[in-house]
Amino acid sequence: MRNRLLLGAFLAALALGPLVLPEFTITLLNYIGLYAMVALGLVLLTGVGGLTSFGQAAFVGIGAYTTAYLTTVHGVSPWLTLPAALAITAAVALFLGFITLRMGGHYLPLGTIAWGISLYFLFGNVDFLGGYTGITGIPALSLLGLEVKSGREFYYLIWAMLLLLVLTTRNLLDSREGRAIRALKGGSLMAEAMGVNTPRAKIIVFTVAALYACLSGWLYAHLQRFVNPTPFSLSQGIEFLFMVVVGGAGHVWGAILGAGVITILKQWLQDWLPRLLGQSGNFEVIVFGLLMILVLHRAREGLWPLLLRLFPAQATRPRVAEAEPLARRTLPDNGSVLLEVNNATKRFGGLVANDDMSLTVRAGEVMALIGPNGAGKTTMFNAISGISPVSSGEVRFLGERVEGLTARDIARRGMSRTFQHVRLLPAMSVLENVAIGAHLRGRRNFLHAACRTERKEEACLLHEAALQIERCGLAEHMYEAAGSLPLGKQRIVEIARALAADPCLLLLDEPAAGLRYLEKKALGELLRRLRHEGMGILLVEHDMDFVMGLADRVVVMEFGQKLAEGLPEEVQRNPAVLEAYLGGVDEHDGY
């Protein structure tokens, strides 16, 4: 409630500001608003998506130069140049994203540095863009027949657009696609296994960030009424990143805070430093650089979270609304073969991690894959789920060969998994983490999310996530941050997330590790119920009591090979297994 009041006060101050503030302050606020738009895109890209770009100023330049050129040379109406500028920006961003985003995370920033530099020199050397002197005489904007000419009038336009962008950005993040984007930071492995097309998600955030920058540039050109290359140089691109890091890369309001702090600080330092040092020059960059290092060392999340600490939010209890259940997949007949692995071999260089492995899993059974540490069980899991494909051999899922498919295509066919090393997004709530599992069960995209026309589907997805959480016995933790749960419970969250995908085959990698006795018993109950419903379960586990009490069949692996296969009691009597695996009972008390 109090935070609502603060927000209201902020908006009221924004609305009334121009009536009382002097011209100079209005100009400053206009620039803060324009910079904040660019910074907002960077929040999405850097703070949320875990990518970054130093070339945002170049996108601002595209927005400004497109409208400057079209309005002055061809007399096009400014409102028609906006879609043109956005289209050019989108094309460039898609291309740059396509060539850099498939590689390691640092190729995008390096690519954007190079692109920022070459675009700057291009602006400065192309004759029809006016060279380094630039283009003058850009017409003013007119809105509903009124000319938006003065700084005060522009102020309302800039801040209205900025607040609209903040709103749509928040909407976007609080949605199915938003969760997919937020999942990028946790590494693409988990997101892909949940069916998220991670290259697409990365390209979307990069393009959206570029479009925000372009809009800012378009406004800038009509505010200034002239453009030259200087404000679109790489150093300005770096300054945008500073704003975001200082303000708080993970928060939409951090963009506005950062833009404000850096812009005002710059103004102030440009006044004072030359006097202090007795020379003229851009010495504020020294302070910015040091400030940035300090922030990254001491307050990596930026200033916004520090500010929030002064106004702690009251604990509100969100509630998941009732919604229609999602459509479920028809499960294959009980006893039919779901998964068939034939002669699968996986090599890492000279190391053979899986050697000629074969196994089957049927609907309505629990198949346990056991073996000492390093036997190749997790490698087998990764091969089956498409994370790291087999070197030779075949994997059939529901009769179809899937060894060449990506993890997300396999997920789409009804296979879902958990990870041995828990891969949750620690800062997100349990509910949101589990909802990532239901990603493939929704289809509304980010445009729907930005305009909030996907609320019905979103409610269904969250409702489904809540059902799975309750089913796994974690209802009381639903709104807690996933990272605050003990490790054993985090494993159960992983199972709930896998179940939210409505799979017919569930791959569980050591689900009972770290669980207490009663929790283990509850987990066993849950898996029995799933089996009864007709799901196939492939289980890797070290807890022999747990495995032997639950599994219908067991495959034993050692040194990447299959050592034995059969009913639990057969395997337990198998001399080779006893010799190689259970043989050293004395040394292996732990099992």
Add this chain to the structure above:
Amino acid sequence: MDLQIVLLLGQDGITSGAIYALLALALVLVFAVTRVIFIPQGEFVAFGALTLSSLQAGKLPGTLWLLIGLGAAVAFADISWALRHHKMRRVPLILFYNCGVPILLAGYLLAVSPATLPQPVQVALTLAMVVPIGAMIYRLAYQPIAEASVLMLLIVSVAVHVALIGLGLLFFGAEGSRTTPFTDMSFQIGDAVLQGQTVLVVVASLVLIVALYFYFERTIYGKALRATAMNRTGARLMGISANLAGRLSFMLAALIGAFSGVLIAPITTIYYDSGFLIGLKGFVGAIIGGLASYPIAAAGAILVGLLESFSSFYASAFKEVIVFTLIIPVLLWRSLTSRHVEEEE
């Protein structure tokens, strides 16, 4: 275009290519050992060149004050660490290296008139001032967050770069400068003239590359760096300090940078911010080598040098555009041929 121009441009291109190759090697080294993308590499080129030219002009270079300031900050950080860990015996050494040596250097420079010193001594003094700055920057800016993601370290790099640019302006002013040539020899090959200075740059670069090769192959510190580059955790388990490896690699990068600066200072006018573009061209070379392969990075850097010199002949206004657009086909090629394996961040 006749043969003479081709020879001239080729000469130019290979000279700058040799410098870019040195810088590319330093970038690959630093990235492999510390995962830092060392954007400020170019600033060491400018600092090397401008420090030497300050000495030749008989002025005390600003880098000296930077060395003393950073040394004091490092001493403060290291001593407070030593106090917390009850390692008081280290304090005298920390003080000697970080405060004593810079002050001795300052005392020496104040006592003699640097402009009258023989050129090799000036070069040695320049390196003595600039090279330790590399290790100090690692200690202060990177070591406290050495485990952070590549992205975070990259942002720190950009912050260091920006701060050093500002300091460069403060120390050396906005005017560019050149240093006295090391040699005024020239050779006549057919119609073309081969400048002795050009030969010197190429030969010195080669010597440095060979020296680095022996350093990595034959010395225990070189091997420790290679081990860290191959497997950080493994190297640490073998008792190789990650902090030491980091400081060492930054010191080498600073050495390579400052040395390159000294080499090109007589040929090109260097401004306080010239280093950035020079460093980035080394980067384009390093990226051609995928930030992993030394020979490919060096070859890529030579290619960048040649491309630059030929494009400055045909379309001088678009020289930078052409060089930095080269990165696009390179990235495209790399992204289509390499299968990216996810790193755990």
